[in-house]
Amino acid sequence: MDLSALPTPCALVDEARLDHNLDRMAARMCRLGVALRPHVKTAKSLPVAERQRALGAAGITVSTLKEAEQFFAAGFDDILYAVGIVPSKLPQVRALRERGCRLKVIVDSLEGAQAVAAAGHPFEVLIEIDTDGHRAGVKPEEARLLDIGRALHAGGAVLAGVMTHAGASYELHDPEALAAMAEQERALCVRAAERLRAAGLPCPIVSVGSTPTALSARSLQGVTEVRAGVYIFHDLVMLNVGVCGADEIALSVLTSVIGHQAEKGWLLVDAGWMAMSRDRGTQAQPVDYGYGALCDEEGGLIDGLVMVGANQEHGIVGWRDGRADPTLAQRFPLGTRLRVLPNHACATAAAFADYRVLGRDGTIDTWPRFGGW
Amino acid sequence: MDLSALPTPCALVDEARLDHNLDRMAARMCRLGVALRPHVKTAKSLPVAERQRALGAAGITVSTLKEAEQFFAAGFDDILYAVGIVPSKLPQVRALRERGCRLKVIVDSLEGAQAVAAAGHPFEVLIEIDTDGHRAGVKPEEARLLDIGRALHAGGAVLAGVMTHAGASYELHDPEALAAMAEQERALCVRAAERLRAAGLPCPIVSVGSTPTALSARSLQGVTEVRAGVYIFHDLVMLNVGVCGADEIALSVLTSVIGHQAEKGWLLVDAGWMAMSRDRGTQAQPVDYGYGALCDEEGGLIDGLVMVGANQEHGIVGWRDGRADPTLAQRFPLGTRLRVLPNHACATAAAFADYRVLGRDGTIDTWPRFGGW
Numbered sequence: 182m183d184l185s186a187l188p189t190p191c192a193l194v195d196e197a198r199l200d201h202n203l204d205r206m207a208a209r210m211c212r213l214g215v216a217l218r219p220h221v222k223t224a225k226s227l228p229v230a231e232r233q234r235a236l237g238a239a240g241i242t243v244s245t246l247k248e249a250e251q252f253f254a255a256g257f258d259d260i261l262y263a264v265g266i267v268p269s270k271l272p273q274v275r276a277l278r279e280r281g282c283r284l285k286v287i288v289d290s291l292e293g294a295q296a297v298a299a300a301g302h303p304f305e306v307l308i309e310i311d312t313d314g315h316r317a318g319v320k321p322e323e324a325r326l327l328d329i330g331r332a333l334h335a336g337g338a339v340l341a342g343v344m345t346h347a348g349a350s351y352e353l354h355d356p357e358a359l360a361a362m363a364e365q366e367r368a369l370c371v372r373a374a375e376r377l378r379a380a381g382l383p384c385p386i387v388s389v390g391s392t393p394t395a396l397s398a399r400s401l402q403g404v405t406e407v408r409a410g411v412y413i414f415h416d417l418v419m420l421n422v423g424v425c426g427a428d429e430i431a432l433s434v435l436t437s438v439i440g441h442q443a444e445k446g447w448l449l450v451d452a453g454w455m456a457m458s459r460d461r462g463t464q465a466q467p468v469d470y471g472y473g474a475l476c477d478e479e480g481g482l483i484d485g486l487v488m489v490g491a492n493q494e495h496g497i498v499g500w501r502d503g504r505a506d507p508t509l510a511q512r513f514p515l516g517t518r519l520r521v522l523p524n525h526a527c528a529t530a531a532a533f534a535d536y537r538v539l540g541r542d543g544t545i546d547t548w549p550r551f552g553g554w
Numbered sequence: 555m556d557l558s559a560l561p562t563p564c565a566l567v568d569e570a571r572l573d574h575n576l577d578r579m580a581a582r583m584c585r586l587g588v589a590l591r592p593h594v595k596t597a598k599s600l601p602v603a604e605r606q607r608a609l610g611a612a613g614i615t616v617s618t619l620k621e622a623e624q625f626f627a628a629g630f631d632d633i634l635y636a637v638g639i640v641p642s643k644l645p646q647v648r649a650l651r652e653r654g655c656r657l658k659v660i661v662d663s664l665e666g667a668q669a670v671a672a673a674g675h676p677f678e679v680l681i682e683i684d685t686d687g688h689r690a691g692v693k694p695e696e697a698r699l700l701d702i703g704r705a706l707h708a709g710g711a712v713l714a715g716v717m718t719h720a721g722a723s724y725e726l727h728d729p730e731a732l733a734a735m736a737e738q739e740r741a742l743c744v745r746a747a748e749r750l751r752a753a754g755l756p757c758p759i760v761s762v763g764s765t766p767t768a769l770s771a772r773s774l775q776g777v778t779e780v781r782a783g784v785y786i787f788h789d790l791v792m793l794n795v796g797v798c799g800a801d802e803i804a805l806s807v808l809t810s811v812i813g814h815q816a817e818k819g820w821l822l823v824d825a826g827w828m829a830m831s832r833d834r835g836t837q838a839q840p841v842d843y844g845y846g847a848l849c850d851e852e853g854g855l856i857d858g859l860v861m862v863g864a865n866q867e868h869g870i871v872g873w874r875d876g877r878a879d880p881t882l883a884q885r886f887p888l889g890t891r892l893r894v895l896p897n898h899a900c901a902t903a904a905a906f907a908d909y910r911v912l913g914r915d916g917t918i919d920t921w922p923r924f925g926g927w
Contacts, residue, residue, distance in 0.1 A: 189642070190927060222866060244828075244867040264867045265812035265822060267889050269562070289813050292888050316868055317813050317822050348865065439638035440662050440690050449690050451637060455617075456927075459832035459901055492721065493595060493900055494617040494637045495689055515665050516640050527866055528832055532904070534926045552925075553907045554563060554829075 182543045184478055184518060189437040190452040192533040193520060194548070195480065196540045198431035199413060200232070206395065206412050207236040213401045218242050218261060218388065220410030223527045226536060226550040227255050229413060240283075242408045246273050247554050253282040261285045261388070263344065263408065265309065265317055268296040275302045285341055289318050294329040298336020305341040306333050307386060308377075312369040313349035313362065321373035330382040342386025343377065345370040346408070350393035354423050354467055359397035366394050371403035396424040414526035417474055421466035427474075427482050432530060433520040434473070435537070436496065438513050446505035447489075448498040448513050452521055454491040458528035472496060473521035480520055488521060496521070555916045557851055557891060562810040563825040565906040566893060567921070568853065569913045571804035572786060573605070579768065579785050580609040586774045591615050591634060591761065593783030596900045599909060599923040600628050602786055613656075615781045619646050620927050626655040634658045634761070636717065636781065638682065638690055641669045648675045658714055662691050667702040671709020678714040679706050680759060681750075685742040686722035686735065694746035703755040715759025716750065718743040719781070723766035727796050727840055732770035739767050744776035769797040787899035790847055794839035800847075800855050805903060806893040807846070808910070809869065811886050819878035820862075821871040821886050825894055827864040831901035845869060846894035846902075853893055861894060869894070 184193075210217040216239035221230050230241060230252060240259030243249045249260050258281060266274070266286040277284045288294045289309040297304050308329055311318030319326050333340045347366035353359050366389050377384040389401070390408035392415075401407065414432035415425040436452035454472065463470045472488035475498055490497035498519075500506055513519070523529035530536075531552055538546040557566075583590040589612035594603050603614060603625060613632030616622045622633050631654060639647065639659040650657045661667045662682040670677050681702055684691030692699050706713045720739035726732050743762050750757040762774070763781035765788075774780065787805035788798040809825035827845065836843045845861035848871055863870035871892075873879055886892070896902035903909075904925055911919040 185642075188927060189640075264824060267562075267810045267812045267824065269558075269810060269889060290888060293813070296888070311815075316865060316870065317815070437640045437642060439640045440666070442684075442690070449638060451640065454833075454901065455904060455925075459834070459898075460827075461832070461834070492689060497689065515663060515669070516642060525832075528827065531828060532925070552828075552905070554561060 182539055182545065184435060187435055187537055187545070189435050189518065190456040191435050192530060192536050193433045193435050194414070194536045194538045195431045196538050198429055199229070202413055202415060202429060202431060203232055203236055206409060209396065210407055211237070213398065215401045215404050216406040218406045218408050220244070220263070220408050221248055221252060223410040223413055224530060224550060225552065226548050227252070228548045230257065239406060242410070245554050246270060247551070249277055249282065249284055251551055253277060259283045261307070261344070261408070263287060263346070265289055266293065266297060268300070271297065271300050271304070274304065275300070278302070278304070287344060288329065291325055291328050291332055294332040295336065298333050298338045301337065303337055303339050305339045307342045307344045307388065308373070310343050310345040310370050310373045312345040312366045313347045315349040318345060321369045321376065326373060326376060327380050330377045330380065334382050340383050342384050342388060343370055343373045344386070344388035347389070347391050347394050350391050351418065351422060353393065354421055356397065356423060359393055359423070360399055363394035363398035364400070367398060367401055367404055374403065392419060393422050393424050411526050414530070416526040417470045417522055417524045418462040418466065421463055421468055427522070430522050432526045433476060433480065433522050434529065436519055436521055438515055438517040438519065440515065441510040443507045443510040444505065446499050446507060446509055448509055450496040450498055450519065451494060452496045453494045455493050456529070456532050457488065457491060457496065457521060457523060458525065458532060460525040460528040462524045470524060471501070473523055476520040476522060478518040478520065555912055555918065557808060560808055560910055560918070562808050562891065563829040564808050565903060565909050566806050566808050567787070567909045567911045568804045569911050571802055572602070575786055575788060575802060575804060576605055576609055579782060582769065583780055584610070586771065588774045588777050589779040591779045591781050592786070593617070593636070593781050594621055594625060596783040596786055597903060597923060598925065599921050600625070601921045603630065612779060615783070618927050619643060620924070622650055622655065622657055624924055626650060632656045634680070634717070634781070636660060636719070638662055638666065639670065641673070644670065644673050644677070647677065648673070651675070651677070660717060661702065664698055664701050664705055667705040668709065671706050671711045674710065676710055676712050678712045680715045680717045680761065681746070683716050683718040683743050683746045685718045685739045686720045688722040691718060694742045694749065699746060699749060700753050703750045703753065707755050713756050715757050715761060716743055716746045717759070717761035720762070720764050720767050723764050724791065724795060726766065727794055729770065729796060732766055732796070733772055736767035736771035737773070740771060740774055740777055747776065765792060766795050766797050784899050787903070789899040790843045790895055790897045791835040791839065794836055794841055800895070803895050805899045806849060806853065806895050807902065809892055809894055811888055811890040811892065813888065814883040816880045816883040817878065819872050819880060819882055821882055823869040823871055823892065824867060825869045826867045828866050829902070829905050830861065830864060830869065830894060830896060831898065831905060833898035833901040835897045843897060844874070846896055849893040849895060851891040851893065
């Protein structure tokens with residue numbers, strides 16, 4: 182495989198690692214007896230979703246209505262929009278549904294439920310459950326859970342189920358704590374479903390998920406589907422969480438050395454924060470990788486070498502322990518190509534219009550991705 | 555002006571503020587007797603650069619060769635690529651030059667100078683000078699400055715001058731310190747030019763600049779041109795630096811309230827880090843605005859209300875002082891539209907394919923922008 186013709190910076194995907202990650206999650210969900218509804222917000226790329234579908238994915242999850250539009254146009258018709266719906270977006274949701282897209286929305290308030298129920302279309306709606314306190318959702322024991330369910334069911338909407346996302350799992354890095362968080366996510370979401378059913382309300386879907394909990398759950402009893410996104414590529418945050426190895430990170434940024442500050446022990450590279458993103462998700466984790474971890478052009482990790490600083494189109498690379506190593510300039514002369522593993526694959530991928538996919542057979546393919554709303 | 559038809563999130567530009575910012579910088583450079591070569595990396599949008607040209611801008615600065623390609627195609631032919639050139643990019647630079655683009659490149663090493671000089675084309679080259687220790691460049695007193703100059707001049711290249719960027723100015727917030735940094739940037743860059751000239755080498759261009767130093771310099775004696783980018787929009791980092799007021803920030807993100815956690819005093823909005831960026835540039839500044847400062851739909855600042863947290867498509871909004879205000883939910887019900895001022899305009903703008911420009915006459919125009927490499 183000859184990467185020398187690729188312009189830098191560019192986003193590389195290691196196909197073998199991607200497929201390994203897809204297989205691993207699909208097999209795990211199969212063993213746990215639940216469907217997988219992958220979140221396409223990480224890659225925003227059709228070839229990735231097609232591979233997930235080929236492995237049995239039951240529909241997809243999206244973070245924007247643009248994702249819903251794009252993936253529906255490509256033949257995906259079972260879609261969950263996993264961001265609280267605001268009434269101003271209902272006309273676009275309805276238009277998609279009237280074209281045949283089984284697009285589901287979520288609410289976590291009585292006013293939201295009433296607005297959807299009164300909108301004159303049988304929208305399929307899930308109630309968002311708060312199982313970890315990190316963001317949105319109704320707590321499973323709150324009285325308003327049933328009020329929301331009734332407002333949907335008695336109004337014009339279809340109460341399709343409950344969903345939750347234990348985003349707080351990103352803050353953990355101990356297998357037992359992760360398994361406990363996965364169990365908390367499962368148990369509290371199932372509890373919400375049981376309360377709705379006990380009140381005579383339908384609740385066919387019980388949807389949970391995050392990459393850390395999906396890879397840590399020991400039982401998913403009562404759950405019907407799992408959503409996860411970043412597992413396709415993994416990243417340094419997931420490495421710190423402990424749910425992947427460095428050799429399972431499938432996304433990197435190819436960059437060129439554009440200069441040195443030898444006495445400071447700095448390499449300057451042409452991937453700055455525009456390419457890596459400003460995500461510093463490893464800052465509060467056990468190992469802080471700065472803006473990314475450096476690998477050689479072939480993808481071999483250079484242990485301890487990280488992007489210590491970033492400007493828009495400049496990355497500053499040095500040893501993580503802060504030592505000023507003047508030999509870096511000789512070891513990595515002007516024009517040397519390196520790969521940078523990202524802190525957060527969703528954020529890094531977003532800078533790029535396409536992926537360069539390094540195939541098992543030595544070829545380099547190009548897969549488009551999209552951004553925006 | 556009716557913003558209710560705009561989808562959220564979207565990037566708003568206040569035309570009157572933009573023009574005020576453009577006028578202010580153009581007038582300042584005129585008074586200081588230097589040319590302005592605006593950095594187009596902030597907006598990456600032709601209508602903005604056209605306004606800068608109409609106000610007398612002498613060429614443009616770019617951060618990527620894609621910017622050079624796009625702006626050259628639109629009639630801008632005097633372009634400085636202000637990121638250290640790597641030999642693998644010279645063929646693209648040469649192709650642009652052979653099509654008539656007066657594209658200039660920069661080097662800060664002898665090996666870089668030798669590579670450019672030996673590339674068989676009279677590339678116009680500036681030597682990057684390190685005037686603040688923050689990133690790249692040759693220090694003005696280093697012996698290799700002359701070696702680099704000679705390698706260019708005696709080789710096949712055109713030694714066009716020197717350039718520097720005092721990016722360390724972003725870390726200041728005192729007018730006297732800013733003026734001192736501007737003087738340091740000026741004096742050290744001029745000193746490098748004088749050393750080259752004293753050695754019999756040409757140095758027609760002396761290019762300095764950053765928004766903070768450009769707006770703080772008291773003299774630019776010996777400088778021929780100033781580069782600045784973010785001044786077009788300004789942002790909360792520049793507000794903290796002290797070179798703009800909140801009412802001069804021309805870029806904001808329009809967002810909708812999508813939910814509440816009333817007991818925590820949280821609003822959830824549909825602008826997360828994908829829209830705002832992960833830039834936390836105000837974190838180490840006098841006032842930490844989280845991921846952005848909230849304004850009402852008309853743009854009036856809601857003092858103290860900030861985005862305290864961000865996920866990909868969710869922003870969490872609360873009071874900066876951390877108090878849990880249960881009345882926020884009543885004050886800003888589901889569907890309320892708000893604007894968010896960004897920490898860093900260059901990073902926030904990068905998420906969007908276009909700007910919605912709020913004109914003085916009450917109209918809303920759309921200006922395209924581009925990203926990528």
